[in-house]
Amino acid sequence: MRERGEFERIRDIVAALPGGEGVIVGPGDDAAVLRPGDGRDLVVTTDTFVEGRHFRRDLLDAGAIGRRLAAANVSDLAAMAATPRWALVSCVAPRDADPSWLRDVELACAGSLSAAGAPVVGGNLASGDGPIAFTVTLIGDVARGAHWTRAGARPGDVLALTGFAGHAGAALASALAAQPPSFGAVPEALAERYASPPSRIALASALAACGGVRAALDVSDGLAGDLAHLCEASGVGAVVRDASFAGDRALEGAARALGVDEASLRFGPSDDYELLLAIAPEAWTGCERAARDVGVTLLAIGSCTAEREALLERADGTRAPIRGAGWNHFA
Amino acid sequence: MRERGEFERIRDIVAALPGGEGVIVGPGDDAAVLRPGDGRDLVVTTDTFVEGRHFRRDLLDAGAIGRRLAAANVSDLAAMAATPRWALVSCVAPRDADPSWLRDVELACAGSLSAAGAPVVGGNLASGDGPIAFTVTLIGDVARGAHWTRAGARPGDVLALTGFAGHAGAALASALAAQPPSFGAVPEALAERYASPPSRIALASALAACGGVRAALDVSDGLAGDLAHLCEASGVGAVVRDASFAGDRALEGAARALGVDEASLRFGPSDDYELLLAIAPEAWTGCERAARDVGVTLLAIGSCTAEREALLERADGTRAPIRGAGWNHFA
Numbered sequence: 196m197r198e199r200g201e202f203e204r205i206r207d208i209v210a211a212l213p214g215g216e217g218v219i220v221g222p223g224d225d226a227a228v229l230r231p232g233d234g235r236d237l238v239v240t241t242d243t244f245v246e247g248r249h250f251r252r253d254l255l256d257a258g259a260i261g262r263r264l265a266a267a268n269v270s271d272l273a274a275m276a277a278t279p280r281w282a283l284v285s286c287v288a289p290r291d292a293d294p295s296w297l298r299d300v301e302l303a304c305a306g307s308l309s310a311a312g313a314p315v316v317g318g319n320l321a322s323g324d325g326p327i328a329f330t331v332t333l334i335g336d337v338a339r340g341a342h343w344t345r346a347g348a349r350p351g352d353v354l355a356l357t358g359f360a361g362h363a364g365a366a367l368a369s370a371l372a373a374q375p376p377s378f379g380a381v382p383e384a385l386a387e388r389y390a391s392p393p394s395r396i397a398l399a400s401a402l403a404a405c406g407g408v409r410a411a412l413d414v415s416d417g418l419a420g421d422l423a424h425l426c427e428a429s430g431v432g433a434v435v436r437d438a439s440f441a442g443d444r445a446l447e448g449a450a451r452a453l454g455v456d457e458a459s460l461r462f463g464p465s466d467d468y469e470l471l472l473a474i475a476p477e478a479w480t481g482c483e484r485a486a487r488d489v490g491v492t493l494l495a496i497g498s499c500t501a502e503r504e505a506l507l508e509r510a511d512g513t514r515a516p517i518r519g520a521g522w523n524h525f526a
Numbered sequence: 527m528r529e530r531g532e533f534e535r536i537r538d539i540v541a542a543l544p545g546g547e548g549v550i551v552g553p554g555d556d557a558a559v560l561r562p563g564d565g566r567d568l569v570v571t572t573d574t575f576v577e578g579r580h581f582r583r584d585l586l587d588a589g590a591i592g593r594r595l596a597a598a599n600v601s602d603l604a605a606m607a608a609t610p611r612w613a614l615v616s617c618v619a620p621r622d623a624d625p626s627w628l629r630d631v632e633l634a635c636a637g638s639l640s641a642a643g644a645p646v647v648g649g650n651l652a653s654g655d656g657p658i659a660f661t662v663t664l665i666g667d668v669a670r671g672a673h674w675t676r677a678g679a680r681p682g683d684v685l686a687l688t689g690f691a692g693h694a695g696a697a698l699a700s701a702l703a704a705q706p707p708s709f710g711a712v713p714e715a716l717a718e719r720y721a722s723p724p725s726r727i728a729l730a731s732a733l734a735a736c737g738g739v740r741a742a743l744d745v746s747d748g749l750a751g752d753l754a755h756l757c758e759a760s761g762v763g764a765v766v767r768d769a770s771f772a773g774d775r776a777l778e779g780a781a782r783a784l785g786v787d788e789a790s791l792r793f794g795p796s797d798d799y800e801l802l803l804a805i806a807p808e809a810w811t812g813c814e815r816a817a818r819d820v821g822v823t824l825l826a827i828g829s830c831t832a833e834r835e836a837l838l839e840r841a842d843g844t845r846a847p848i849r850g851a852g853w854n855h856f857a
Contacts, residue, residue: 219567220675224759225605225743226571226666228673231562236550239647240557241614241663245654274556283572287618287659316570323576325656328618332572332663335557342559344551412556428555 215314217280227316229281235336238277242267246326254370254378257296259390260329261303263466266392267415268333269311270468273395274413276343276403277335279313285330287323300329308333311394341403345428348410348473350501354433355472355482356494357395360418360440362388364465365449372453385445392468398493399470401485407478414469419462419517421471422505429473433505435497435517458507462517473499546645548611558647560612566667569608573598577657585701585709588627590721591660592634594797597723599664600642601744601799604726607674607734608666610644616661618654631660639664642725672734676759679741679804681832685764686813687825688726688801691749691771693719695796696780703784716776723799729824730801732816738809745800750793750848752802753836760804764836766828766848789838793848804830 220228231237242264244250250260272279284301305315313333366389370378378386395413402408410429414421426433440446440461450457474482479495486493497508506514551559562568573595575581581591596613603610615632636646644664697720700712709717726744733739741760745752757764771777771792781788805813810826817824828839837845 219671220606220673224675224677225602226569226608228606228668229568229570230670231566231568233564235562237560237562237568237665238557239560239612239614239665241616241648241650241661243616243618243650243652243661245618245652247655248653271556275551275559277557281570283570283663285572285574285661287574287576317572319572319574319661321574321576321659322579323657323659324578326654328652328654328659330572330574330616330650330661332614334568334570334665337559339561340550342551344555346555 215281215309218314218316222315222317227281229316229334231336234339236339236342238272238275238335238337238342239332240268240271241330241332242271243328243330245328254376255390257299258303261300262307262391264329264331265304265307265311266394266468267466268331269308269394269396270392270413270415270470272333272335273399274343274411274470275337276341276399276408276411277337278400279308279311279333279335279396281316281334282308282313283317283332284315285319286327287321288327289324290322292327304329304331311396343408343411345410345412345425348425348429348431348499350431350499351476352409352473352499353476353479353495354435354497354499355474356414356418356469356496357398357486357491358393358467358469359388359443359446359492360414360467360469361446361461361463361465363392363467364417364463365446365460368453368460369449382445382448385449388467395470395491397489398486398491401489402472402482405478405481405485407475407482408472409475410473412471414465414467414471416466417462417464418471419505420464422517425471425473426503426505429499430503432500432502433497434500434508434514435505436508438510439494439496546612546640549645549647553646553648558612560647560665562667565670567670567673569603569606569666569668569673570663571599571602572661572663573602574659574661576659585707586721588630589634592631593638593722595631595660595662596635596638596642597725597799598746598797599662600639600725600727601723601746601801603664603666604730605674605742605744605801606668607672607730607739607742608668609731610639610642610664610666610727612647612665613639613644614648614663615646616650617658618652619658620655621653623658635660635662642727674739674742676741676743676756679756679760679762679830681762681830682807683740683804683830684807684810684826685766685828685830686803686805687745687749687827688729688817688822689724689798690719690774690777690823691745691798691800692777692792692794692796694723694798695748695794696777696791699784699791700780713776713779716780719798726801726822728820729817729822732820733803733813736809736812736816738806738813739803740806741804743802745796745798745802747797748793748795749802750836751795753848756802756804757834757836760830761834763831763833764828765831765839765845766836767839769841770825770827
């Protein structure tokens, strides 16, 4: 990436991007000018993916890296009941980085962001002699005061999870266990959960219309860790029913192949970009129906409690503390 | 920077930050929730500083690095006539980076952003085994439709510059010429122009109130390069009068000490974070008065022309093409 070519490179990438609503001045000036809707609050998040830590070029193609980067940000907005509107994508890469690979990552990321409603309206390219790093800042909006937070769950609320927990981590662990590391031998459905995390924006929007969601966050650390964040912020505890996860063939298979406990995959580190929700009991049936209408699996996995601890209830009725990375933050 | 400590580190930094207006949900949730004013457009920019390219730890202390990072973003918003509202600050650093140094950079940056009107409402910390990189995304606002762009200058417009061009580049060149490289022997006024770039937000706001600014951009590449950007976007040319810069003692001294032409410092690469403006001739007197009222030097350096070339007019009336990095983009 030659220094002199920076302007031309930015123009190239920008020219290939889809436009969007509410963009008064797009990329190319000192800043972008954007028109928010009347009576809307903004919801803003940022996430950085660093090579070697968040992605490996020997494991994932440029498209999957770009899609995951977009998903990490889109999922934060879904967890706030917000609608993505605009995005900025920045990159730090060595001067000798392959420009077409960089372009492919940025275009895949921009494509996913745009599909979620957010055209790329700006960004930055800088050279740096280290691992490649991409940073996305995503701006969304929500009806004034209608956002969800992590704080608001009450004892008795239904704990609900979209999709599946632990699949991304299981897919990655399976790929890393191969010699050489590769997603080649990972069952396709599981690999796909890692390479193309689904957007939960439509589901969040449908649940927001139903009402009854009292707290939400996205599962980006792992179910145990993120449940801890929700409980801590809300001042509640949780009982999660092991039986609610029965029949998760993909995770069963991965656990067997890896020789580990299925629960360790389900609760351990995994950036699934799914939503964990606390829903008022009287609203549960309506939320379940709304999820079905938008074609998203919404699983009641337990409930919130007044005791400030998180327990896993086994099929035989016995209970034990949930273990998993991040849970120490609950203390 | 241990992985496990990331949450605690973010909390530490966040707890030390000043709060701000319109922040409904600050740092700590999946995203920040912000309340824009009615009838306002958003103005959004992002800039990344990479160690070794944008800053050197042996030359600048953490405070100066943080202030310059803030200035790079604030200046983009000033160039759009916008008011800074909220900021996100992200950092990629090796695990063994000095946490108190990182904290000092982030606090200095947050302090400058906050002084400009933008509290930090989110961000990200990630480990990466390469040069330290900081990314700021700055969100501002402006009355609907009242933003400036680079496109809009017309032949006959007054070309005006805030402060001085080339001082930041001259300061850096002077510091790099020392053995070992150091700002120690650089005249304090010049060094200060590099270490603490002034905010032009108040000036931009005063000029916007006057009316008559037809195009603007911030001088972050260097006067020749940025003049080229303005001319290209506006479809005009320019004549810059050399005599308008007479008596710039700081630049004269630096040129003499470095053994280079004063004009090469003035027009060459320099991230001054000043504003270059094209002002309707009939509005010039009012703009000049407004600048004086806010205590900012606003220098008429020439005028826009219909010929698509940029010329420097010498004291003897002869004209020659302006040379300088970036000017090739004009072609």
